[in-house]
Amino acid sequence: SYVLTQPPSVSVAPGQTARITCGGNNIGSKSVHWYQQKPGQAPVLVVYDDSDRPSGIPERFSGSNSGNTATLTISRVEAGDEADYYCQVWDSSSDHPGWVFGGGTKLTVL
Amino acid sequence: EVQLVESGGGLVQPGGSLRLSCAASGFTFSSYWMSWVRQAPGKGLEWVANIKQDGSEKYYVDSVKGRFTISRDNAKNSLYLQMNSLRAEDTAVYYCARGGHGSGSPSVLWGQGTLVTVSS
Numbered sequence: 446s447y448v449l450t451q452p453p454s455v456s457v458a459p460g461q462t463a464r465i466t467c468g469g470n471n472i473g474s475k476s477v478h479w480y481q482q483k484p485g486q487a488p489v490l491v492v493y494d495d496s497d498r499p500s501g502i503p504e505r506f507s508g509s510n511s512g513n514t515a516t517l518t519i520s521r522v523e524a525g526d527e528a529d530y531y532c533q534v535w536d537s538s539s540d541h542p543g544w545v546f547g548g549g550t551k552l553t554v555l
Numbered sequence: 556e557v558q559l560v561e562s563g564g565g566l567v568q569p570g571g572s573l574r575l576s577c578a579a580s581g582f583t584f585s586s587y588w589m590s591w592v593r594q595a596p597g598k599g600l601e602w603v604a605n606i607k608q609d610g611s612e613k614y615y616v617d618s619v620k621g622r623f624t625i626s627r628d629n630a631k632n633s634l635y636l637q638m639n640s641l642r643a644e645d646t647a648v649y650y651c652a653r654g655g656h657g658s659g660s661p662s663v664l665w666g667q668g669t670l671v672t673v674s675s
Contacts, residue, residue, distance in 0.1 A: 446617070476659060478661035480600070480662075482600070487650055487665035487666065487667055487668060488592075488600065488650075488662075488665055489665075490661050490662065490663050493661040493663075494661075499663055529599075531599065531600050533600075533602075533661065535658060535659035537658075537659070541614070541617065542614055542658070543602060543605075543614045543615070543616060544590065544592075544602035544605065545602070546592075546599060546600045546601065546602060547599075548599050549599040549600070
């Protein structure tokens with residue numbers, strides 16, 4: 446089955462740029478979605494189809510995807526961005542298609 | 556208001572059964588793929604199952620195949636998850652999520668989740 450690999454944690458100072466990676470075999474050929482989840486809350490979609498933002502999501506959130514790595518970039522990080530972030534793809538390559546989530550990355554704002 | 560509201564969670568013994576429900580409102584339920592996603596305590600998100608608009612396609616994570624059944628009633632704007640032969644490792648918050656018009660569309664709308672605890 447398809448595996449997505451994320452770093453367990455990323456730390457960044459306020460105002461700086463955070464980059465969260467999501468690794469997968471030829472992930473560049475798939476559409477990657479990113480979710481933000483704060484403690485006790487449901488996930489919120491922040492980037493979809495590699496680099497598009499849902500309405501209401503600040504422009505500070507952006508995404509890219511190429512080769513074996515997709516990246517969520519958060520510019521001018523704020524304290525309120527501290528959360529867990531998950532990447533997601535639809536794996537249709539096997540005879541058991543389904544959603545795959547990365548293990549999640551905890552973003553800490555120093 | 557556009558929302559999803561889950562219900563049916565609770566404490567169940569290993570080997571037992573539980574049926575989760577998700578009530579949709581504020582949008583045309585029959586137009587969207589729907590999913591169940593779970594999160595074990597302190598762990599990450601895990602997709603469980605999803606179902607096409609008309610129920611003709613259903614997909615499951617391997618760990619629940621043969622034990623869980625996803626279904627929907629478009630007339631009642633409701634999504635269900637029948638869970639049988641429950642195991643301790645099924646303990647999690649279960650979220651209902653709305654997909655898009657295609658199977659690969661992301662989930663913009665999520666419910667608040669319902670906790671399932673499998674323990675003796």
